[in-house]
Amino acid sequence: MKRGIVVAGGTVDSGMKDILENREGGTIVIGVDRGISVFIRIGLQADYYLGDLDSIDSADIPLIPKDRLHKFPAEKNASDLELALALCVELDLDEVFVYGATGTRWDHSFSNLLMLKRFYDLGLQVILANEKNQARVLSSHQTIRKEEVESYRYLSILPLSMGGVLVSETGVKYPLDQERLLFGQTRGVSNESIGEDIKIEVMEGVALLILSND
Known part of the structure; x- marks a missing residue:
């Protein structure tokens, strides 16, 4: 499996350096606009730098390796992410895995969550992550097992x-047995791991799986 890490311009984990230094070999790393400053601050290089550079500290711009930079105009029809x-x-x-995809701007945060479905349909599983949460798309005939969720208390x-x-859903406080969850319904929110053999299986439709800790 070919993996990547993207660091965007929202709120970034304090342990980002450890995440990057301990990444699996061959992982492609991309810094996006203000997220580029994270690499400059912690002294690590990305494979690609991308963005319009409108939100990065101007002092950091000369430090970006030009041969790795994909620069775009500020006025365009897609976000940098x-x-x-x-x-x-x-x-x-x-x-x-995308870090820095959420922050104080609801429009950016929500659109980034919705993008998960679009890129999933293109064959790319995008996982938004921060210190407390992780979000990904689940679709028909896809199963999530304990080792993928066990470090989180809540799953929605x-x-x-x-x-x-x-x-x-099995191995959780509120098990579900082939239950239909409706769009806009909160029935599937805030289930809890109880330390058993957790299994989440989607038989029909597409859902967002959000894993959380307090």
């Missing part, structure tokens, strides 16, 4: 399909 994920598709990556299934999703 969307362009970075499009690059991941071009690079034929299978899975990418939010239907993205207008017809809802058919889902089963």
Whole structure:
């Protein structure tokens, strides 16, 4: 599996240096606009730097390696993060963790969550992550097991399909057995791991899986 890490311009984990230094070999790393400053601050290099550079500290711009920079105009029809994920598709990556995709701007945060479905349909599993949360798309005939969720206390299934999703959950406080969760319904929010063999299976539809800790 070909993996990537994208560091965007929102709120970034304090442990970002450890995440980058301990990444799996061969992982492609991309710094996006203000996220580029993270690499300069911690003294690490990304494989690609991308963005319009309108939100980065001007003192950092001369420090960006020009041979790794994909610069775009400020006025364009896609966000810098969307362009970075499009690059991941071009690079034929299978899975990418995105840090700094959420912050104080609700419009950016919400659009970034919705982008997960678009890029999932293009064959790229995008996982938004921060110190407390992780979000990814689940679709029909896809199963999530304990090792993928065990470090989180809460898990929520939010239907993205207008017809809802058919889902089963075991190893959780509120098990579900082929239950249909409707779009806009909160039935799937804030289930809890109880330390057993957790299994989440979507039989029909597309959902957002959000893992959380307090």
